[in-house]
Amino acid sequence: MPAFVFDHAWLPQGWARDVAVSVEGGMIAAIDAGGDAGGAGERIHGAALPGLANLHCHSFQRGMAGLSERRGPGDDTFWTWREVMYRFLGALTPDDVEAIAAFAYMEMIEGGFTSVGEFHYLHHDVDGRPYGDIGEMAARVVAAAVASGIGLTLLPSFYANGGFAGAAPLPGQRRFINDVERFHRLLERTRAIAARTPGTVVGIAPHSLRAVTPEALRAVVAAAATGPIHIHAAEQAREVDDCLAVLGARPVEWLLANFALDRRWCLIHATHMNEAETRALAASGAVAGLCPLTEASLGDGIFPGAPYLAGGGRFGIGTDSNIDIHAAGELRQLEYSQRLAARARNVLTLREGESTGERLYAQACAGGAQALARPQGAIAVGRRADFVVLDRDDPDLAGDPAHWLDAYVFVGGRRMIDKVIVGGERLVERGRHAARARIAGRYRAVVARLAAL
Ligand SMILES: [Zn+2]
The missing domain is CATH 2.30.40.10 (Urease, subunit C, domain 1)
Structure with missing residues (x-):
């Protein structure tokens, strides 16, 4: 019936x-x-x-939306925004995190998303020590998803270092930090918590090539036999320079050369790619996780959309910092950034007469469902x-x-x-x-x- x-x-x-x-x-x-x-x-x-999947979200950042729009003493960049973020999260309790996440998830549903990929890196207490239950914060994220009704793919983030070459963490990063052994305990606990809520998917999210060493990345990827793998890559020009200096390759280039990127992988942002990287990522079967409103807010740069799409590349969209939670707004910003860069219209289409809105929506549905391993789209x-x-x-x-x-x-x-x-x-x-x-x-x-x- x-x-x-x-x-x-x-x-x-x-x-x-x-x-x-x-x-x-x-x-x-x-x-x-x-x-x-x-x-x-x-x-x-x-x-x-x-319903559309929101493939990239740090829900707690919804609570600092509007708190970083004041000019600082020097040039404001992603890196000065990150300082504001570290100060903000220094005060958050598990209750706060749950309340903020529930509000963000509710706005997502009202804004046209029916599932979310939570790239979850706020694991520990303010002094950097794990809570009595190492999965305390993961449980709060699951509770927030249940309260809102949104579908959840929970991606516990592995964050080990403060920068490239295994640099020591900064004080503002201590709530994120685990070594490989403790991350595996956290992952096991997260799986047990998620199993109590049917439909919850668990993957892993090595934070970025600046926050994990190649050896540690290999260890956590090898131990996760199934489920999505998300990683921030090439969001910032400085990150590309640092990666070249330390690893001898650009971030996306290095990942392509060192891992069999496939349908399980989602590279968040992938903003700064050269032509060869764009072609290879498009052919890999992995998803590019684009967050157009956040990338515009942070002044990250513009994704090479037209060649990526022409090469058969898959993408989905994420609300990332959650400044404006709005599925259609993300897709509009994605296309408008391309138009500003190319000084052209209807850039993210493949053939004459095609509707840009339909192309964007269909691609984001398919890419989002794949990246979150969810039966939707x-x-x-x-x-x-x-x-x-x-x-x-x-x-x-x-x-x-x-x-x-x-x-x-x-x-x-x-x-x-x-x-x-x-x-x-x-x-x-x-x-x-x-x-x-x-x-x-x-x-x-x-x-x-x-x-x-
Ligand atoms: Zn992010």
């Missing part, structure tokens, strides 16, 4: 009318497009898109019943469906989102999460307490 009958739904072959979807155990069990839409099932007056049998339903009464959807994805990505964005359904559960109505008042109230108290410190 169908659970929902959508007026319109964006299926892999395109828009269809009167789409009846049956749901079993949170998954899509059957689809009947143009069938007996008058039969059983709840009629949804709207245009359903598959399409309205199709066997995928999770995740839907972002656009308001059919929005005036920008009054015309031809051929333009609807462009209207969503480039014009209306989250304003158009009416309902969000995750695993068959209706979590958002008229753009608001059902638990908004409770989750926002708890978050407001944390913001007020941190401001008073």
